[in-house]
Amino acid sequence: MISAPRLGFLKPGMLASEWATAQYTSYDRTSAGNREEATNLLYSLVQEDAPKVERITPESLAVCLWLLRSAGDNTLFSRFSITVRDIYQHMIESFSPDLVDDAANSLGLRVEKVEGKTFRIRALDFIRSNTHLSGTRYRLAFQDVKDGWVYLEKLVLSKVLREHFVTRIKEFYDAIDQRKAVDILGDLRGLMQYITDQWKDIKGKRTTDLGTVDQSLFPPCIKEYLVEMRDGVNLPHMARFTLVSFLHKIGMQNTDIMGLFRTAPDFNQRMTEYQVDHVTGQISGTEYSPPKCDVLRSNHLCYWGDDRLCHQEWLRHPLQYYTLKKSDRFKKASSQ
Ligand code: SF4
16 A cells, blocks of 8 residues: 555656656666656566556556557557556555545545545546446436545545546656657667567557458447457447447347457446347337437547548438448448
């Protein structure tokens, strides 16, 4: 367990390349310790037999983020954020109530200990983070809300904090100048080469088996959800709903859809079965359709990038994208 003063979170000064260079090159005990912690964390992403990392400090975390930024691989960063998120949550769960307050404040959140094992958090802060948590226990409608405060037990609060933690490290990662991150690597270039090579190897061996369904025709949003599922990211509720309803509508079997969710960090067989059966009409008798593009876009779940079809004004729906691509392929095949 780390002590209270170590709870301070990532500081703006850590974004300066001079700070990172000093961490990479200095031989004082603290910098060497931060470097060792960061190296162990990075090894744990790509080596099954790497020592288990159970604590993180703001400094070792910032060193990792600088190193990862030099690699510029979003899937590797995604794997890293899940790993540190779980370490962070575990640390929060082991904290005394006073330290939980400190941890929340260091993330810029207002959390107060109420009594016994209960805490309260401002409702807006709760809503901002719970979209990434699946399960009814994390929905606002199931919480005790009074005067703009949401009352939570420690276990639920630790999950809310971990989602804020992930948001903060993503902001920090995005704010690092990638060119500078590459320039200052020095002797750590070899380490990052090894980590990225190993990661490419791991990715190459992992495929998502969708049976007879042709993934190359999927719109970018659905492809992104599948990549995130494969990488163990907890998808927001709407993304899960979209994925299940989309795959069902294009003809995938419920058991195959279920199989995709097994890699989710919070996978629960019974709950997933219920959700899939509900969305596909086995329970309710209503077969749901995926949301339209503008709904996904306003929920930050559209990943159109520079996809030409997605940018057509008339494109309204992910299923429309799939149907068009399929008929286009059919036309090409029959004209050959
Ligand atoms: S425009 Fe529509 S189909 Fe394309 S990525 Fe966005 S939500 Fe998906």
